[in-house]
């Protein structure tokens with residue numbers, strides 16, 4: 815049988831919205847990265863909505879994201895390797911808390927890792 819898309823296996827828009835709320839909650843509680851988010855131009859709600867539409871667009875192909883490109887969103891921040899790993903950790907923790915399976919986490923990790931050059935050290 816053909817495997818459902820990662821978007822569907824993560825619960826579609828509803829599942830992804832819950833996941834983004836958990837991820838942003840983890841970022842604000844994570845000492846390695848919390849000040850980045852506390853000092854962001856975007857409010858906490860805007861961070862949730864921005865990340866939510868970004869992932870919905872990437873995973874469903876329906877272009878609802880109208881925010882900045884990854885490079886433009888992180889330009890000038892000089893994000894470190896350690897911060898990148900901390901953010902990935904927050905995402906995996908949120909996925910585990912939401913009952914997302916290991917296969918889906920591994921697929922997500924691969925996609926996220928591929929974004930590193932557009933985020934770290936720029």
Ligand code: HEM
Nearest residue numbers: 847850851854855856864868881882887897898901926929
């Ligand atoms: C794969 C990992 C990451 C993804 C997919 C990602 C994605 C995004 C996206 C899409 C936005 C823009 C949201 C919008 O335009 O509404 C954003 C903003 C932001 N990201 Fe990331 N990000 C990642 C990693 C990181 C890391 C490692 C940091 C540093 C700790 C970081 C810090 C921020 C901050 C502070 C903003 C808000 C900028 C502002 O409004 O001033 N991100 N991120």
